[in-house]
Amino acid sequence: RKEVEQDPGPFNVPEGATVAFNCTYSNSASQSFFWYRQDCRKEPKLLMSVYSSGNEDGRFTAQLNRASQYISLLIRDSKLSDSATYLCVVTDAGNNRKLIWGLGTSLAVNP
Amino acid sequence: DAGVTQSPTHLIKTRGQQVTLRCSPKSGHDTVSWYQQALGQGPQFIFQYYEEEERQRGNFPDRFSGHQFPNYSSELNVNALLLGDSALYLCASSLSAQETQYFGPGTRLLVL
Numbered sequence: 001r002k003e004v005e006q007d008p009g010p011f012n013v014p015e016g017a018t019v020a021f022n023c024t025y026s027n028s029a030s031q032s033f034f035w036y037r038q039d040c041r042k043e044p045k046l047l048m049s050v051y052s053s054g055n056e057d058g059r060f061t062a063q064l065n066r067a068s069q070y071i072s073l074l075i076r077d078s079k080l081s082d083s084a085t086y087l088c089v090v091t092d093a094g095n096n097r098k099l100i101w102g103l104g105t106s107l108a109v110n111p
Numbered sequence: 112d113a114g115v116t117q118s119p120t121h122l123i124k125t126r127g128q129q130v131t132l133r134c135s136p137k138s139g140h141d142t143v144s145w146y147q148q149a150l151g152q153g154p155q156f157i158f159q160y161y162e163e164e165e166r167q168r169g170n171f172p173d174r175f176s177g178h179q180f181p182n183y184s185s186e187l188n189v190n191a192l193l194l195g196d197s198a199l200y201l202c203a204s205s206l207s208a209q210e211t212q213y214f215g216p217g218t219r220l221l222v223l
Contacts, residue, residue, distance in 0.1 A: 043214040101153035
């Protein structure tokens with residue numbers, strides 16, 4: 001089993017749609033979780049950290065389910081500019097400075 | 112406040128050659144991590160430098176080496192290049208006590 005798994009997609013949604021991504025991780029001792037966004041041929045940029053209580057930033061909501069070992073990202077009212085690859089990131093259980101990355105989920109928002 | 116910078120932006124090498132990539136961390140950051148991202152893949156952790164020492168290393172051969180300087184900037188060296196080393200090489204910086212990593216624009220390496 002991969003350490004961090006994501007559905008690669010692509011997800012094709014119309015503008016205004018709500019879309020959700022899930023990500024599962026294998027090590028129950030992992031402590032920190034993030035969603036990064038990566039545009040084509042650009043570097044990853046931090047979208048949001050994921051906290052146990054869940055957190056929201058505008059149209060984006062991230063949730064963590066430790067019991068089932070997955071994190072989710074919900075995007076409401078999708079915009080064309082949301083088209084990108086969304087990468088799930090988990091810190092290594094034994095070393096919080098080492099990031100373990102999923103392969104990313106590709107999202108295309110269509111007019 | 113300058114963010115993370117990397118040089119060069121693009122590089123073409125041939126098999127067997129050696130390459131050095133450079134990274135300057137975000138102002139105030141003291142930890143530098145290097146990642147390799149092949150096309151269609153997520154970034155793979157190469158190693159991390161803190162206080163001029165390699166603190167953590169991923170599953171990369173010894174051909175991949177690095178260095179951190181007193182000003183916290185860092186270099187990634189790859190010897191005996193292989194075709195499979197073609198990738199985007201990303202540098203990320205962070206504060207030692209925090210986990211949030213900020214990425215530079217990357218160096219795109221092509222090995223022919």
